[in-house]
Amino acid sequence: MKYLYFPGCSLKSTGKPYEESILSVFRALDVDIEELKDWNCCGATAYMAVDELKSFSLCARNMALAVKQHGEGNGEPVQLVAPCSACYSLLLKSQHYMEENPEVSRVVKTALKEVGLESEGLSQKVRIRHPLDVLANDIGIERIKDQVKKPLTGLKVVPYYGCLLVRPYATFDDPYNPTSMDRLIRALGAEPVDWALKTRCCGGTLSGTIQGVGLRLSYLLLKEASRKGGELLLTACPLCQFDLECFQGGMNNRFQHNVQMPVAYFSQLIGKAFNLSDREVGAQRLFIPMKLEAAAP
Amino acid sequence: METRDRTPDQLVDLGENVHRLIKYEGELDQGFAAEVARLAHGEKFYTCIQCGTCSATCPVSHYMDFTPRRIIAMVRAGFREEVLRSFTIWLCASCYSCTADCPREIKITDVMYALKQIAIKEGIYPKRFPIPVMAQEFYKIVKKKGRNNEGKLMMNLALKTNPFSLLRYAKVGLKLFRTGRVTLREESIRNHGEIQTLLGAVDRAREAAK
Numbered sequence: 182m183k184y185l186y187f188p189g190c191s192l193k194s195t196g197k198p199y200e201e202s203i204l205s206v207f208r209a210l211d212v213d214i215e216e217l218k219d220w221n222c223c224g225a226t227a228y229m230a231v232d233e234l235k236s237f238s239l240c241a242r243n244m245a246l247a248v249k250q251h252g253e254g255n256g257e258p259v260q261l262v263a264p265c266s267a268c269y270s271l272l273l274k275s276q277h278y279m280e281e282n283p284e285v286s287r288v289v290k291t292a293l294k295e296v297g298l299e300s301e302g303l304s305q306k307v308r309i310r311h312p313l314d315v316l317a318n319d320i321g322i323e324r325i326k327d328q329v330k331k332p333l334t335g336l337k338v339v340p341y342y343g344c345l346l347v348r349p350y351a352t353f354d355d356p357y358n359p360t361s362m363d364r365l366i367r368a369l370g371a372e373p374v375d376w377a378l379k380t381r382c383c384g385g386t387l388s389g390t391i392q393g394v395g396l397r398l399s400y401l402l403l404k405e406a407s408r409k410g411g412e413l414l415l416t417a418c419p420l421c422q423f424d425l426e427c428f429q430g431g432m433n434n435r436f437q438h439n440v441q442m443p444v445a446y447f448s449q450l451i452g453k454a455f456n457l458s459d460r461e462v463g464a465q466r467l468f469i470p471m472k473l474e475a476a477a478p
Numbered sequence: 479m480e481t482r483d484r485t486p487d488q489l490v491d492l493g494e495n496v497h498r499l500i501k502y503e504g505e506l507d508q509g510f511a512a513e514v515a516r517l518a519h520g521e522k523f524y525t526c527i528q529c530g531t532c533s534a535t536c537p538v539s540h541y542m543d544f545t546p547r548r549i550i551a552m553v554r555a556g557f558r559e560e561v562l563r564s565f566t567i568w569l570c571a572s573c574y575s576c577t578a579d580c581p582r583e584i585k586i587t588d589v590m591y592a593l594k595q596i597a598i599k600e601g602i603y604p605k606r607f608p609i610p611v612m613a614q615e616f617y618k619i620v621k622k623k624g625r626n627n628e629g630k631l632m633m634n635l636a637l638k639t640n641p642f643s644l645l646r647y648a649k650v651g652l653k654l655f656r657t658g659r660v661t662l663r664e665e666s667i668r669n670h671g672e673i674q675t676l677l678g679a680v681d682r683a684r685e686a687a688k
């Protein structure tokens with residue numbers, strides 16, 4: 182199967198290591214993936230707070246571009262891979278409302294037409310996918326297991342899904358107790374930590390606006406992850422990764438604690454287990470080095 | 479001072495007046511519920527049973543001045559001013575926990591978004607309060623370039639709210655720079671004007687329906 186890749190703004194900056202590792206892992210697995218040409222920002226939570234119809238139109242432009250780039254493709258829908266949970270969720274939400282609400286679909290249609298794009302059937306012609314979904318369900322755990330050259334035996338890895346990856350529009354995993362990442366971790370030879378805060382919000386943009394609240398939410402997650410014996414926490418969203426990793430200094434100051442938890446993208450860990458170089462998975466870009474060996478028992 | 483912030487002593491000023499905490503029906507905005515419902519595709523929120531599941535599952539409810547459950551009740555009753563001036567609507571992190579858990583399938587997150595939209599449109603928020611400022615800075619950058627630049631966003635936000643916060647972020651910013659995770663180079667789509675045309679077209683299409 183062929184995939185189109187929608188990076189979104191974060192994967193070109195703070196989430197750079199996510200982009201690098203996803204593309205390297207797909208390459209190692211021989212999966213055909215190509216960047217969506219001329220993509221635009223999905224609008225994120227900001228556009229939703231200012232003007233919902235504009236937010237849907239921004240998303241729709243990307244979908245229309247994807248249909249164009251995909252061409253006929255035997256009538257199969259185009260698989261649009263969005264690694265950022267916010268982009269992923271917003272693209273799904275736009276599809277949902279374009280289907281459900283005639284007013285939304287009318288406005289989006291008129292707006293796209295003005296920039297020379299077709300909006301007919303975007304919700305059917307485009308399938309929005311998260312790379313975690315693609316890896317766990319299309320490529321499959323077995324194929325990933327086969328590629329593992331350096332098993333991460335005994336490493337205690339905390340799978341953190343966050344909010345938008347599993348609700349309210351996603352359907353590839355359970356919204357309360359998702360397990361795709363757990364299964365991937367096991368395939369790499371590591372041990373997924375079972376914890377209750379898998380889908381609890383990291384604070385999102387609050388860490389950049391109201392730090393007292395944002396950092397508290399992130400701190401609670403890290404504290405629980407380390408209490409459960411986690412040695413490395415994995416995320417599937419650039420904002421979660423940024424909040425949980427880059428503000429640890431701030432959290433430690435504020436809450437008089439000393440958390441030191443490496444926080445990496447799930448794709449980086451897969452890459453390392455495939456024996457890819459640090460550069461290929463963007464490991465050198467992390468503030469806290471990834472942990473790859475289990476502590477001695 | 480807001481009435482709700484007063485102590486019982488302050489509520490009675492020298493025996494002359496007794497301030498009310500509760501509004502009379504006539505003072506409520508009867509059209510508010512419909513206005514919000516329209517924006518939030520939320521006709522169903524009239525069916526709220528006030529069970530409090532949303533407030534219980536919300537990760538930030540203990541920082542809010544009104545919990546999500548109360549917001550729903552207040553919107554329904556027409557407490558327009560109080561709701562639009564609340565911190566709650568800005569603290570909502572849009573995590574969708576409440577929406578996923580509500581037994582009546584009320585899209586509480588969309589209600590919060592609708593309230594933010596009204597408050598931003600009417601300019602009802604403290605001048606330097608970072609959350610609505612950030613939303614609007616983000617809006618502007620994307621309108622101009624089609625893509626966001628995270629470094630620029632954080633910079634603009636700090637300058638428009640609290641320039642001293644730049645110091646707080648300096649260490650993180652520097653590290654991001656060193657690891658190649660922020661750049662000064664701005665990403666953009668091929669034809670800058672296209673997003674402006676698209677967004678303008680949305681406004682025109684919406685007007686045409688009225």
Ligand code: SF4
Nearest residue numbers: 526527529530532580
């Ligand atoms: S969970 Fe739903 S029904 Fe219960 S109080 Fe909240 S909005 Fe109302």
Ligand code: SF4
Nearest residue numbers: 536570571573574576
């Ligand atoms: S979406 Fe907002 S109101 Fe709902 S649970 Fe999350 S933070 Fe709370």
